[in-house]
Amino acid sequence: MGIKVGERFYGYFPIASHLWMRPGRVTERGFYDSAEHRQALASAYNQYTRCSWDSYYTPGTENLQILLKPLFLTSWMLADFLQDKAFFGATRVVFSSASSKTAFGTAMCLENSPGLERIALTSADNKAFVETLGCYERTVSYAELESLPNDRPTLYVDFSGDLKLRDRVHQHFAARLVYSCFAGSAQSTDKAQLTAISGPQPVFFFAPIQIRKRNAEWGPEQVSQHISEGLQRFNGLLTATSTPLLEVVESEGYEAAQRVISRLFHGQVAPGEGHVIKL
Template identity: 30%
Template sequence: MSAKSWAIDIDRDDITQAKLVTDADELLAPGQIRVHLDSYAMTANNITYAVFGKPAGLFGNDQGYWDFFSERDTPGRLPVWGFATVIESAAEGVAAGDRFYGYYPMAESAILTAGKAGPGGFTDVTPRRTTLPPIYNHYQRIEALEGYRAADHDYWPIFRPLFLTGWLIADQFEDEGDYGAGQILIASASSKTAIGLGFSLARRAGHRPETVGLTSKANVADLDAQRIYDRVIAYEDILTLNPGMPSAFVDMAGNGAVTRVVHSHFGNNLKASIIVGKSHWDADAGGAALPGPERQGFFAPGRSQKRIADWGGAAFGQRIAEAWLAFMDVAPRLASVDKRSGGDAALAAYREMLSGQADPRKGIVVVP
């Protein structure tokens, strides 16, 4: 490994403060592996990780997303999803050249502690990670990825974690009888998680609520043409919707202004209000008292663990693979792959996503 391997450090208290740094070469301890990141995606989901980097109750009261890849009292290392190749191994069952899909720091390379290694992959057993959700700690060999096709390789880091979240939200709606709603309003409808939700709802057999994508006026025509949602309207037109229609609201970005309009317009006819992400990290989250239902958070790892317990891991994987392959048949028309290379480009991609100026029709893939 080169001592010039780059990484990006982020201030835990001010996520706008990010800088490119050089990681020192470290010797591996027994059980550790060193991987080189082949590619990872930069999406709005990563901004949500940064917002909840410090303890926020998602993992209990004392851990946050910064705890995956950085020790306390050090700058944060942003988690990203991607592919990596093992370049050095001191772990049984993992060899140099092995390739894995999983959760990595925003860096050129990383050291992981490989436990429970087998044909399917391994689990990172670094002490600070052992109490964090298993879905984030499991690394899958490319050869063992259900639903993997080489032609879809670049779309895995772009869409897979976000599609899974959208699919799980759709599953929860079906499980809850759609909360009694006749329509589901989906804010930040151009986001990849929202598209995964809309696509999954549309595939449901039998009766389902109407899906209404909410987006900025400039995005309405393009998003409507994708035929993911039954209808697409601009935020400014929310008040044209029938306030008497039993409705549910899914907020992908944590934009308080939109939340207040929806809650005020529908009042008690709003049957559920679910917040998923916080990509609008600098907007008012709408924490003041609102008409209608109490807002509830959606946490994909918790829902995954519930369904794995309900169905078993194999059946859960098969259902996801089936839905994923159907989605991959349309993904190329939903987003093009925008590849960026090197540390400077990685830092620029983070800042672009943080600014909210990234084009939702593109999927940023960083090649370290």
């Protein structure tokens, strides 16, 4: 089976007008880029899926797929990892940058976890938005962190990359904090620092490692099916109401990309906006 001119594929493409690739392992599902300079990367970054094969794909939801699928992949795998580890004994999970799609996607995936309390940490400006999501038992602003009770084993998932906030979380929950992981950086472009002032040392969560584990145990087809089903539920959460929780904003060209990236960096993009740039 080969690749036909005009076929559409989903994958991690660079922000560029052209890309030289060397397709390998071509199947009905898609192919892998076997270019030599790409081989040091995790295989997930070299995989390109045929849209005609993908059960989630429809032309009408293409922008949503572009926006949500790479984020939800991390969400699903992180939730699976935490469940697989029985939450390291925790009965409460605290999420920073809880308005980010990866954070509340993870919270949604944990909705059927008996006895688990999901706590959202977010900015005061985004608190009302987070409360409308319905996937956290409690939402507090960063300034209100210390108002949370320290009465049960707690697990911290850091999506913000804010080192001062991490230290506050570690100090507040103290001996009750059983695990701390770093899953993204919504507020910083600095290199991840896996240190904390006290308590368990933060661990970087890397989704491709959990993907590799589940591919070996379940097979890639079943893993893809689980993620697609979860992604459809996530899509429904964001778009089902008369006032959708995600508005797709489409722009075109490199200058538009520069403006959006600048706004993201300065925290000027509303949590209900999802930007797609077409080149």
